Every structure is written in structure tokens, then in C-alpha cells.
Amino acid sequence: MRIDIKGLRKSFGNNVVLDGIDLTIEDGKTTVIVGQTGCGKSVLIKHIIGLLKPDSGQIVVNGVDITGLKHSEFTGILKNFGVLFQSSALFDSMTVGENVAFPLQEHTGLSPAKVMDIVKEKLAIVGLKGVERLYPSELSGGMKKRVGLARAIALDPKVLIFDEPTTGLDPVMSDTIDNLIMNTQKHLGVTSIVISHDIAGTFKIAHWIAMLYKGKVVLYGSPDDFRNTKDPIVRQFLERRAEGPLQVEA
Amino acid sequence: MKFRPMAIFEYIGARFTVLMEELGGIFSTFLQSIGLLFVPPFRLKLFFKQMEFIGVESSFIVLLTGAFTGMVFALQTSYAFRLFGAENLIGPSVALSLARELGPVLTGLMVTGRVGSAMAAELGTMRVTEQIDALSTMSINPVQYLITPRVLSSIIMLPMLTVLFDFIGIIGSYFMAVFLLGINGNRFISDTIYMVDLKDVYVGLLKAAVFGAIIAVVGCYEGYFAQKGAEGVGKAATQAVVISSVSILIADYFLTALLF
Ligand SMILES: Nc1ncnc2c1ncn2[C@@H]1O[C@H](COP(=O)(O)OP(=O)(O)OP(=O)(O)O)[C@@H](O)[C@H]1O
Ligand SMILES: [Mg+2]
Numbered sequence: 001m002r003i004d005i006k007g008l009r010k011s012f013g014n015n016v017v018l019d020g021i022d023l024t025i026e027d028g029k030t031t032v033i034v035g036q037t038g039c040g041k042s043v044l045i046k047h048i049i050g051l052l053k054p055d056s057g058q059i060v061v062n063g064v065d066i067t068g069l070k071h072s073e074f075t076g077i078l079k080n081f082g083v084l085f086q087s088s089a090l091f092d093s094m095t096v097g098e099n100v101a102f103p104l105q106e107h108t109g110l111s112p113a114k115v116m117d118i119v120k121e122k123l124a125i126v127g128l129k130g131v132e133r134l135y136p137s138e139l140s141g142g143m144k145k146r147v148g149l150a151r152a153i154a155l156d157p158k159v160l161i162f163d164e165p166t167t168g169l170d171p172v173m174s175d176t177i178d179n180l181i182m183n184t185q186k187h188l189g190v191t192s193i194v195i196s197h198d199i200a201g202t203f204k205i206a207h208w209i210a211m212l213y214k215g216k217v218v219l220y221g222s223p224d225d226f227r228n229t230k231d232p233i234v235r236q237f238l239e240r241r242a243e244g245p246l247q248v249e250a
Numbered sequence: 251m252k253f254r255p256m257a258i259f260e261y262i263g264a265r266f267t268v269l270m271e272e273l274g275g276i277f278s279t280f281l282q283s284i285g286l287l288f289v290p291p292f293r294l295k296l297f298f299k300q301m302e303f304i305g306v307e308s309s310f311i312v313l314l315t316g317a318f319t320g321m322v323f324a325l326q327t328s329y330a331f332r333l334f335g336a337e338n339l340i341g342p343s344v345a346l347s348l349a350r351e352l353g354p355v356l357t358g359l360m361v362t363g364r365v366g367s368a369m370a371a372e373l374g375t376m377r378v379t380e381q382i383d384a385l386s387t388m389s390i391n392p393v394q395y396l397i398t399p400r401v402l403s404s405i406i407m408l409p410m411l412t413v414l415f416d417f418i419g420i421i422g423s424y425f426m427a428v429f430l431l432g433i434n435g436n437r438f439i440s441d442t443i444y445m446v447d448l449k450d451v452y453v454g455l456l457k458a459a460v461f462g463a464i465i466a467v468v469g470c471y472e473g474y475f476a477q478k479g480a481e482g483v484g485k486a487a488t489q490a491v492v493i494s495s496v497s498i499l500i501a502d503y504f505l506t507a508l509l510f
Binding site: 090091106 | 291372375376379380381383384386387388389390391
């Protein structure tokens with residue numbers, strides 16, 4: 001699915017978060033969004049999944065502008081999305097197994113045994129075994145994230161939207177998740193939008209990278225474009241230096 | 251700061267505006283949740299879970315408060331009725347007050363404290379931790395999934411709890427009257443049955459159903475629209491109890507005026 005974001009603006013009170021974002025998410029490719037903490041990455045993807053309404057601008061998914069759609073009209077599009085929230089957003093009244101099974105039970109007619117199989121399979125993909133009966137409150141932060149991932153991929157969605165899938169994971173586990181994203185893209189042609197603070201992982205998985213700064217896209221390009229850029233703000237960010245033109249907001 | 255006597259009017263005016271907005275939101279949430287009752291999918295499991303939480307798990311506090319309300323009421327009325335030798339009216343007057351007023355209202359207030367605040371806290375936590383957002387991104391209508399079962403279960407369970415309250419209250423007053431005040435037991439029962447109409451009971455139960463709707467809708471509304479953070483969740487729970495208690499008392503007045 002192709003997603004075109006056009007002139008997207010969003011403010012909360014006086015806080016201008018998105019100040020005219022133009023960005024294309026190419027079909028079947030992985031686009032990584034990077035930027036400082038608080039720069040509006042999560043806000044941007046919440047617009048794509050319809051949780052926030054823009055002040056102005058458009059979000060066009062496969063030719064349909066979703067910003068004007070009613071929730072009921074939007075659900076058809078949403079069914080193609082698998083979303084991992086930054087906070088994981090697991091249902092804390094359900095076990096891990098029930099969390100991953102939930103989208104399957106709601107949207108497929110599969111038998112409980114089949115659902116159980118898929119739950120096990122998806123949990124295994126994210127490196128979890130034998131945790132089905134635990135509650136989210138009994139998991140570590142990294143485990144929650146991976147359960148959230150398993151839930152997001154449960155229905156084999158066409159579009160994966162991952163808000164910091166590897167933050168809080170050890171390097172080996174991060175690489176496992178990166179491989180998961182690359183493999184689903186390669187084999188199933190999934191479109192992925194990934195928010196990440198992990199520069200090495202970003203260069204590994206991204207076809208396209210967009211960097212947000214002060215409510216705008218400062219650079220959109222391939223990983224090579226990013227490696228070769230002379231833009232001082234992007235350079236400073238990639239080289240993780242505190243000194244430079246990039247302003248750290250108080 | 252200068253003393254401004256008009257400030258109290260400003261304060262009340264401002265509060266009133268906020269209250270009206272809130273009531274509007276609560277009412278539209280109610281309509282939405284009831285409308286979604288008739289739209290598939292129907293998730294029976296969620297209803298049963300809520301009925302258990304609201305009904306079964308409230309039965310003990312309803313039992314306790316019902317028994318003591320009946321007892322204290324028998325005791326209080328006995329002082330008055332004894333003055334003019336009308337002790338035989340203790341039974342009927344306790345039963346009438348329980349069925350018409352005290353049963354539904356006290357059950358409503360007790361359940362508000364337990365269930366209304368819990369609903370607000372639970373939905374508030376789900377809001378703050380993005381679980382409600384997660385539901386919508388899975389194309390599940392969160393109002394239908396979360397609020398509809400709570401509202402319907404509460405509407406069904408409150409009358410049942412009220413029946414329990416009335417029943418236990420009358421038993422409490424019977425024990426008080428017969429064993430402690432020495433009133434004839436058969437007389438107590440026959441007078442009570444003679445004086446209490448079925449209408450008194452079912453209007454009381456109708457009230458209870460309305461209170462049930464108030465408790466669940468207010469609790470859910472406050473939680474669903476909770477502000478960020480732990481503070482927001484706490485505020486939602488308090489607000490739920492305050493608003494639904496006041497609403498129950500106000501609704502009680504109008505229902506009494508209209509229905510009896
Ligand atoms: N619901 C909201 N109400 C008000 N302000 C909000 C809301 N959501 C986000 N913001 C503000 O929008 C800005 C961007 O937040 P966002 O969560 O998108 O940052 P981010 O880029 O995802 O940061 P991080 O890398 O730390 O996750 C912040 O200043 C935040 O305070
Ligand atoms: Mg974020």
C-alpha cells in the first residue's frame with residue numbers, strides 16, 4: 001500500500017508539532033522515520049492510523065484521503081495495518097496468549113486450536129516461548145514490546161507500523177527484530193513504517209529514511225543519501241554528538 | 251487578594267457550564283453505547299463478565315447495607331409509632347420505604363462506590379496506556395467493546411441487587427420488630443403484604459435500572475475521556491463517584507415525582 005502524506009500540520013495548543021510534513025511511504029518498502037525525541041514521530045504515525053486528526057493536510061492511502069473518513073469507513077483500511085505502539089499497549093486484563101489471539105478471534109473465523117497454533121508461531125518469531133499464560137504485568141519491558149510485535153503481525157497485515165520496535169531490547173534481540181522486518185518485507189512484500197532511534201538497525205532495514213526536525217522532513221532519501229549527506233543537522237544526529245546546530249529543546 | 255463577592259457567581263456559573271458540557275457528553279455516550287447493542291458482533295462473554303463483576307461481586311455489600319438499613323429503620327420507626335400505639339405499622343412502613351426509596355437509592359450509591367469508580371479507573375488506565383487506541387487500530391469500536399457491555403449489565407443487575415436489598419432489609423426489620431420489640435410476627439407479615447402494592451416494588455426497580463445506567467455510563471465516560479497520567483485516572487475515579495451519586499439523587503427526585 002502506498003501512503004502519501006501531504007502538507008500535514010498538527011499543533012497541540014501552542015505546541016506546533018507537525019509543520020507541513022510531505023512524505024511518501026512507498027508500497028512494499030521499508031521506510032524508517034528518525035528524529036529527536038519529542039519531534040513528533042509518534043504523532044505522525046497516529047495520524048496515519050487515524051487516531052489523531054490533522055489541523056490541515058492530507059493522508060492518502062492507496063488513493064483514498066483518510067482524513068475525512070468516518071471511523072466506520074476507515075476500519076476497512078485499518079484492517080490492513082498491524083500496529084505496534086511505543087508503549088506496547090498490551091491489554092493488561094488478558095494474558096499474553098489472549099493478547100496475540102485477540103485480533104485473530106475478532107477478525108477471523110479460525111478454530112481455537114488453529115488460533116493457538118498461530119499464537120505460538122508468532123510468539124516464536126519474536127523469540128518468546130512458554131509465556132502464553134503470563135499477564136503483561138509479569139513481563140519485562142523488552143518482552144512486552146515483543147508480545148506487542150507478535151500481536152501486530154498476528155493477522156499478517158499488509159502494512160506494518162512499528163513505533164520503536166527495538167528500543168529497550170538487547171543488541172542481539174534488536175537484530176532479530178530487524179531481520180523479522182526485512183524478511184516479511186522480502187517474502188510477503190509488506191510495507192513497513194518503522195520509527196527508530198537505532199541508527200545501525202535503521203541503515204540495515206531501511207529502503208528509505210525520513211528525518212523529522214522542527215515539524216518538517218529535513219531529509220528524505222536512501223541510506224546512502226544519509227551516509228553521504230552534508231546537512232549539518234543530519235550529520236550531527238547520525239554521529240550522535242551533543243554539539244552542533246541541532247537544538248535540544250528544553 | 252481583594253474580596254470579590256461576585257466571584258462566587260462566576261465560580262458557580264463556570265462550574266455549571268462545565269457540568270452541562272459533561273452531561274451532554276455523558277448522554278451521547280449513553281445513546282451510542284445502547285445503539286451499538288444492536289450492531290454485530292455480539293460479545294456475550296463480555297456481558298457475562300460484567301454481570302458477574304457488577305452483580306455477583308456487589309451482592310455482599312448490598313446484603314450488609316440492606317440488613318442494617320432494615321434494622322435501623324425498624325428501630326427508628328418504632329419510637330414514633332409507639333407514641334400512638336401503631337407498632338403494627340412498622341413492617342409496612344419499612345417495606346414501603348425500602349421498595350420505593352431506600353432500596354434503589356442506597357443500592358445505587360453503594361454500587362457507585364464500588365463499580366462506578368472501578369470502571370472509571372479501568373477505562374482510564376486503558377486510555378492512558380493506549381489500550382483504547384490499540385482497540386481502534388484493530389478496527390474494534392472501543393465504545394461497543396468496553397462501554398456497551400458495562401451499561402447493559404449494570405441496567406440489568408441493579409434491579410436484581412435492589413430486590414436483594416429490599417428482601418434482606420425486610421428480614422432485618424422483621425427480626426428487629428419481632429425479637430427485640432416484641433411485635434407479633436404473623437401480624438408483621440400480613441400487614442406488610444396488605445399495605446405494599448406491587449407497583450411500589452416495580453417502580454422501585456425501574457428506578458434501580460435508571461441508576462444502573464447512570465453508574466455505568468458516568469463511570470465509563472469519565473474513564474474513557476481520562477486525561478493523561480496516573481493523576482488523570484485518579485481524577486476520573488473520583489469524578490465518576492461524585493457525578494453519579496449526585497445524578498442518582500437528582501434522578502430519584504424526578505422519577506419519584508413522575509412515577510408515583
Ligand atoms: N495527545 C497529545 N496531547 C498534547 N500533546 C501531545 C500529545 N501527543 C503528543 N504531544 C506532543 O507532541 C510532541 C511530539 O510527541 P511524539 O510522541 O510524537 O514524540 P516522538 O518523536 O515520538 O518522541 P520519542 O522519540 O520520545 O517517542 C511532544 O511535544 C508531545 O508533548
Ligand atoms: Mg514516540
